[in-house]
Amino acid sequence: MASKALEGQDKSRDLSVAIHKGLTELWLDEVCTDFEIVTDTKTFRCHKVVLAAMSDYFRAMFSSGMTEAIENRATFQDISADAFEILFEILYPRKKNMNIFENKSEEDVTALLNMSMRFQMKFLQEICTEYFAATMSVTNCVERWKTGQLILCDSVTKMAWDFILDEFGDLVEEPVLLTLEFEDLNKILNDPNLYVKEETIIWKAIKKWISVEEDSRKKHFFTLFKNCCLSEIDQDFFLENIAFDPLVRGSDDVSCLVKEAVLLTKHPGNHGNVELTFRNCYTKHQTLIALCKSNDDFDQVGKIRPFGKKQSSTDVATLDVYSLDFTSRNLKRTGSLDGVGSRPACCVHGDALYIVGGTDGTLMKLKGPSMGTVNLEDMPTPLEGHTMAAVDGCLFVLGGKHAFQANSSVFAYFLDTNQWREEGEILAPVVGASSIAVNGVIYIVGGKLGHNPADCIQSYDTRDKACSIFYSLPSPCEFSRTLCRGVFLYIVSSSGEVFKISTTAGTCETVAMIANFNRKNFGIDLRDGKLYIFGGLGVVAIQEPKVKHQELELDSGDEEDEEEGHEIEMSLPESFKEDSQLVSFENRMVHEVLVVDTKTGEITGSEPLQTAMQVMGCGLLVHDIVK
Numbered sequence: 001m002a003s004k005a006l007e008g009q010d011k012s013r014d015l016s017v018a019i020h021k022g023l024t025e026l027w028l029d030e031v032c033t034d035f036e037i038v039t040d041t042k043t044f045r046c047h048k049v050v051l052a053a054m055s056d057y058f059r060a061m062f063s064s065g066m067t068e069a070i071e072n073r074a075t076f077q078d079i080s081a082d083a084f085e086i087l088f089e090i091l092y093p094r095k096k097n098m099n100i101f102e103n104k105s106e107e108d109v110t111a112l113l114n115m116s117m118r119f120q121m122k123f124l125q126e127i128c129t130e131y132f133a134a135t136m137s138v139t140n141c142v143e144r145w146k147t148g149q150l151i152l153c154d155s156v157t158k159m160a161w162d163f164i165l166d167e168f169g170d171l172v173e174e175p176v177l178l179t180l181e182f183e184d185l186n187k188i189l190n191d192p193n194l195y196v197k198e199e200t201i202i203w204k205a206i207k208k209w210i211s212v213e214e215d216s217r218k219k220h221f222f223t224l225f226k227n228c229c230l231s232e233i234d235q236d237f238f239l240e241n242i243a244f245d246p247l248v249r250g251s252d253d254v255s256c257l258v259k260e261a262v263l264l265t266k267h268p269g270n271h272g273n274v275e276l277t278f279r280n281c282y283t284k285h286q287t288l289i290a291l292c293k294s295n296d297d298f299d300q301v302g303k304i305r306p307f308g309k310k311q312s313s314t315d316v317a318t319l320d321v322y323s324l325d326f327t328s329r330n331l332k333r334t335g336s337l338d339g340v341g342s343r344p345a346c347c348v349h350g351d352a353l354y355i356v357g358g359t360d361g362t363l364m365k366l367k368g369p370s371m372g373t374v375n376l377e378d379m380p381t382p383l384e385g386h387t388m389a390a391v392d393g394c395l396f397v398l399g400g401k402h403a404f405q406a407n408s409s410v411f412a413y414f415l416d417t418n419q420w421r422e423e424g425e426i427l428a429p430v431v432g433a434s435s436i437a438v439n440g441v442i443y444i445v446g447g448k449l450g451h452n453p454a455d456c457i458q459s460y461d462t463r464d465k466a467c468s469i470f471y472s473l474p475s476p477c478e479f480s481r482t483l484c485r486g487v488f489l490y491i492v493s494s495s496g497e498v499f500k501i502s503t504t505a506g507t508c509e510t511v512a513m514i515a516n517f518n519r520k521n522f523g524i525d526l527r528d529g530k531l532y533i534f535g536g537l538g539v540v541a542i543q544e545p546k547v548k549h550q551e552l553e554l555d556s557g558d559e560e561d562e563e564e565g566h567e568i569e570m571s572l573p574e575s576f577k578e579d580s581q582l583v584s585f586e587n588r589m590v591h592e593v594l595v596v597d598t599k600t601g602e603i604t605g606s607e608p609l610q611t612a613m614q615v616m617g618c619g620l621l622v623h624d625i626v627k
Contacts, residue, residue, distance in 0.1 A: 023050060024092040036073045042081040048072075050091055056120035083111040090124065101131055106140060114151045129155050136163050138171045142180065165194045172205045178212045182220045185209055189227035195281045199232040203242060210247065222253040230261035231276055231622075232284075256486065269392040269437060272348025272619045273484040275527060287323045288525045289353055289366070289621045291337065291346060292535070292613040294318045319344070319616060321366070326525065326532050326593070331610050337373060340364060345388035346617035347395065347437075349415070353619050354395055356388060363395075363413065368623035377418050383407055385431035389442045391462050396423070396442055398460065399430045406431060406450075410460060424465035430454050434482040436489060437462075438503050443470060445491055446477030453478035457489075457501070471501060471508060479520040481533075490598065492533055494520045498596055512601040514594060523615035531596040532606070535613040538590045589614050 026032050026047070033045035051058035061068055068074040076084075086108060090100055101109060109128060116124035132144055141163045148157030164171060168188065171177055180188075188194060189202060196202060206224045210217045225248075230238070238261070248254050263270045276286040319337045324330070337355065344357030353366040354376075361379025366372075379397065386400025386407065395413040400406075406429035413420050430447025433454070437443075444458040453476035460467045479494040491499040496517025500509045514533075522536030589612035595604045 023047065024094065027088070027092045028094075034072055037084060038073065038075040039079060039081040039084060040077050042084075044084055044088060046088065046091075054091060054121055054123060058119065079115060080111060082108060083115055086112055087115060087124070090127070100127070106143070110147050113147070113153060113156065117151050117153055125153070125155070129153075129159070132156055133159060136160065138167055138174050139176065141167070141171070142176050142184075164188060165191055168194055168205075169196055169201050172201055172208070177205060178209060180209065182217070182224075186220070186224060186227070189224060192277075192280050194279055196279070198234075199229050200234065200237055200241075202228050203233070207245075207247070218247065218250075221247055222251055225251075225254050225257060227277075229276070229278055229282070230257065231264055232278070232282060233261075235265060260486070267392050268350035269390040269394075271350055271622060272390070273436070273438075275485070275620070276622060283625050284622060285625050286620055286622050287325065288523075288618060290322045290324055290523050290535070290613065290618040291319045291344065291355065291616045292322055293342060293521070293616055294320055294336070320613075322613065324523075324525070324534070326527065326530075326534075326606065329607055335372070337364065337366075341384065342616070343384050344616055345386050345397065345400075346619055347388045347390040348619040348621055349390035349395060351622050353621050354388070354390070355617065356386075356395075356397060357384070358382065366621075368621070377413070377420060379411060379413075380420050380422075381407070381409070381411070385448075387433050387435040387444065387447075389435045389437040391437050391440055391442070394462070396437070396460075396462065398426055398435060398442065398444055399433050399447060401429075401431050410465075412462075423462070424460065424467065426458055426460055426467045427469065428454060428456070428458060430458075432479055434480045434491075436482045436484045438484050438487060438489070441503070443482070443489060443503065445480050445482045445489075446473065446493070448478050452476070470503075471506060473499070474508065474510065481522065481524040483524060483526055485526060490524075490526060490531060492522075492524055492531070494518065498531065498598075498601075500598065511598055512596045512603055514596075514603055519590065521614045521616060523613075523618040525618070525620070526598070529598050531598055533594045533596065534592070534609060535615045536590055537587050537614050538592075539587060588612075 027045075027050075030045050033047055035046055035048045035051065037044045037046060048058075048062055052062050053059075061074070063069075086100065086104065093100075109131060112124065113128040113132075115121070116128060136144065136159065141160050144156060145160035145164060148154070148160055165188070177185075185205075189205070206221070206228070209224075210221055230242075233242070242248060243258055243262070248258055260274050264274050264276075278284045278286065319340060319342075320333055321335045321337060323332050323334050339358055339360075339362050340355050341358035341362070344355050346353055346355040348354075351367060354363065355366065356363045356379060359382055361382035363376040363378060365374045365376055367374075381402050383397065383400035383402055386397050389396050389398070393415050395415070397411040397413070408425045408427075408429035409422050410424045410426060411420055412423040426444060428447075428449050430444065430449050433444050433447025435442055435444045440462050442460045442462060444460065446454050446457075448454065455473050455476040456469050457471040457473065458467055459470035475493075475495070475497065477491070477493045477495075477497075480491050482489055482491050484490070487503045489499075489501040489503060490511075491497075491501065493499075494517070496514030496519075498511040498514070500511050501507070511531075517538075519536040519538040523534050525532045525534075591608035591610075591612045593606040593608055595606050596602070597604075
């Protein structure tokens with residue numbers, strides 16, 4: 001049976017060859033050729049049946065009753081006779097296994113590809129694509145990439161683009177690099193899949209491209225330079241060839257990026273304050289790590305479960321560790337931490353996240369989102385409601401309280417000796433403040449002072465151990481999150497105010513005001529001027545059936561009371577007032593992500609988190625990618 005099947009296949013192939021051969025002979029002799037194609041220089045006789053069999057375009061033409069179908073004639077003045085010559089060599093081959101592209105120019109093949117797209121000839125498109133794949137090189141890949149875009153051939157566009165990304169190191173040495181438009185070069189350099197053996201190649205490409213027409217192209221220098229992964233450039237090369245280059249020194253924006261790169265190398269305490277981008281060809285990545293209160297304490301809708309008895313926030317607790325990337329919208333739970341308490345503080349130093357908290361003042365070191373933790377020396381005085389910041393070689397813990405006593409002492413942990421030491425005092429012993437270190441000065445934002453929210457930013461200079469009031473906030477700020485970029489502090493308060501404060505000029509700008517925010521224990525991240533505010537514990541209005549209205553009061557700064565399900569007195573939304581129904585307010589974890597444009601103040605929503613989370617601390621961490 002099998003032999004008969006094979007025999008049938010052989011006969012079928014023989015028949016196909018015979019038919020094809022017969023059609024070719026008919027075409028050469030112009031026998032039964034029932035259709036004409038007219039170009040500007042030549043007219044071709046051919047068969048409708050062949051065109052219709054190989055082209056959806058001609059099949060539609062012949063079956064639609066168009067003028068061309070009736071007159072058996074079509075004119076294409078915009079397609080060269082040479083292109084049709086090649087087409088008919090393919091449709092009516094005179095030799096077996098002939099090389100149709102032999103002695104054909106790049107223009108000929110491009111014209112043929114264009115014809116395949118226009119006439120909807122899939123077989124011809126595949127032939128041209130295979131030819132391009134076999135002959136792609138650094139000298140023609142850019143032209144073919146542009147050709148693919150021009151004629152809307154996605155397969156050729158992608159093929160050429162992938163080649164450009166893979167072979168960019170060699171492309172830099174070709175003259176075609178210098179002919180690229182700014183938009184094209186920027187798109188190449190900005191693609192995370194761009195492969196380079198070393199980052200110096202990117203610098204050389206930018207430098208060469210601008211040098212050709214420096215007067216007109218240097219305006220694009222900053223935009224292109226942002227695509228350099230400066231942290232991955234050899235430091236000797238960086239100092240000798242980049243840091244003092246005239247182009248760099250002539251641009252304030254580029255000089256700031258160079259300064260940040262130097263600070264990153266020499267000052268590990270600044271690692272959490274610098275936005276880094278790593279190409280996919282590198283084994284490093286920078287991830288936002290968030291420490292979140294375990295969801296075991298919440299029901300399915302994120303409402304806090306009532307406790308049988310009141311617990312101290314410094315009791316041993318489990319924190320879930322998440323890695324987040326808002327660009328790729330990737331959220332991943334990478335593990336959990338035990339023993340650091342429910343209200344820890346954390347900061348980034350070098351390539352590690354340090355966390356301190358709990359009844360024993362436990363200090364932990366987390367390296368990478370999947371690499372586990374190392375326990376370090378416990379604090380001599382365990383605290384709750386404290387804040388933490390990193391300066392080169394040292395971690396500082398400020399504020400908070402021990403038992404019922406507010407803490408004014410500044411505790412310093414020295415990484416080289418693994419020892420704690422009391423270093424000084426802050427002016428106002430605040431609880432629940434946020435902090436950030438900039439150039440050796442720690443800025444302590446708001447917090448709770450006694451029973452009232454603080455309305456100031458304290459500055460503690462780690463060099464002379466002096467504390468002063470740096471700035472008076474526009475409004476009291478009991479809970480906040482703070483991060484730094486360069487010399488600027490970005491502060492988000494629980495009432496939704498977003499501030500930008502210059503640590504050098506001492507000025508404050510209100511970037512945005514988020515209406516009906518009323519949230520704490522949220523996280524923040526800043527990428528490319530976009531401030532992401534995510535998760536948190538928010539107060540949600542719950543509409544109940546009509547019964548007697550009751551108002552319950554709560555000091556909103558006392559987290560322990562909030563966790564017992566107490567209600568908070570708030571102003572009622574208009575929709576609730578009109579309904580005259582009982583409204584209660586409950587603390588719920590939220591999925592919401594808000595995005596604030598730090599330049600325009602525009603507030604937009606983003607895709608919500610896959611899980612609601614209460615963020616107890618977060619920081620940017622550079623780590624090796626776990627394969």
